[in-house]
Amino acid sequence: MPAASDTTSLYALMSRLSRHPAFLGALIGIVAAFSQALLISAGGPEAYGFCVACHTRDLVNGLSNIIAGTSLALAPLSKNAILPVMSVVGVMIGAFLSAKVHKEHKIRKTDYQEYLIYFIGGFVVLQLAMIFGGCPYRAALRTGYGDITALLFIITMALGVIVGTLLMLRQAEKEIN
Amino acid sequence: MATGILTKEVAIYAVPLVTLLIGILIGYLAQRSGYCSIGGFRDYVLFRHTRLLSGYVTLIIASFFGYLLFWFLTPAAMEHFFWAFTSDPLTPVPGAPAGLLPGAYLIFAAIPGFFVGLICVLLGGCPIRQTVMASEGSYKAAFFFVGMCVGSVIFAAFVSGWVVVLMRAIGLGA
Known part of the structure; x- marks a missing residue:
């Protein structure tokens, strides 16, 4: 039965793809660009399609502004829309x-x-993350958008991870000895 | 003023809905793949595993091609693509506290970058990994998220002003 095995192999392929990080990386990049093309009329900033830190900030401050009547700062996109960004x-x-x-x-x-x-x-x-203006994900989007400071952020972030990993390794060696 | 596919009247209603759907898709796949940017660098340093790192590198490359694609399709929505050629190359895409000289933004990128990397690797994941682990039932990751929520109010109320004052004090205010 070629038809059945085709569907099974397609399903297996989709299942394997969905478990590979590179698939999600490619998806976030394309979808973030699409979301900017779709929604930028509501307000900036650019390269803002997906960001965990900024979107959490927009969500918390936006809901606080609506519910408690505060005037906390948030991105124009969330300020102009009826509700802030909901991606988180x-x-x-x-x-x-x-x-x-x-x-x-x-x-x-x-x-x-x-x-x-x-x-x-x-x-x-x-x-x-807010001092820089984005979490590692918005840094990647901004790098793709052509922002050199974001590339600097990624490089120093990699340095920080290397230092942190070496600290963890040293700690683990101490515990063994 | 940049204009997208949707007009402003429609877009203000579409923002929460579209971002919610995008978030559900990303959250589902991030749980499946264990997606993590910090974890990618960590696994490479520790074990020379490139699986997670490939996710982050693909994100950078795919975002460039994604923006390039939509720059061709909807040029009005991609006003400043490619940023380094259309603007002062050392200024960032808006998002950080505004009104400072380029030197301040280099500091804003370099120092927070290092400490975000350091803290996140010690806590075992970047912000998206913590959010996903919180949804998987990890209490400590949920406390990380609560810390981010409290932090966003404190940042808007105090810290964003303080860093601007600090940068002006060392002569980097515009």
Whole structure:
């Protein structure tokens, strides 16, 4: 039965593709450009199709402005629209659905000290990302858009990761000895 | 003023809907592939694994070709593509605190970049990986996200002003 095996192999191919990071990388790049082409009339900035840090900022500050009547700063795109950008909510819904469907959803609790470290980590990472004007994803989009400062951000980020990895390695060696 | 495919009257309604759909698609695939930009560099340094790193490198290349494609299709929406040729090459695409000299933006890129890399690798993932892990049921990643939410209010209220004052104090204000 060629037809059936064709569908099976197509399904297997899609399944393998969906699990490869490069597929998602290509998809985010194209979709971010498409979303700018579609929505830029509502307001800037450019190269703003997908960014976890900025879109979280827009979501929180935008909802706070609507609900509590504050006037916190956010991107013009979210300011002009009826609701701020919702991509972070989408990421949460999508990841939750995927984890449920593939039975990978599992509640993992740790101690309060670690919660505090992660809370402070998230807080500091957002400040740093906002000073630059984007998380690693918007940095990649801005690099593709032709922004040299974003390329500098990626290079120093790679340096930071190398230093952090070496620190982790040294820590692990200490624990073994 | 840049104009996209949708007019402004339609686009202001489309923004939350379109970004929500894009987010669901990205979130689903990010959970499937374990997508992480910081993790890509980490795995390469530790094990010479290129799987995750290929995702981030593909993103940079694909975004260039994506913007190039839509620059051909809808030139009015891609007003400043390719930024380094249409604007002052050392100024960033808007998003960071405005009204400073190019030197300030180089500092804004270099120092936060290093510490974002350092902190994220020690916490085991970049912002999208933490968001995905929070949806998978990790409490600590959820606290990372809560920290980002609190941080965004504090940034808009205080920190964005402080960094501009700091840059003006060292002579980099425009």
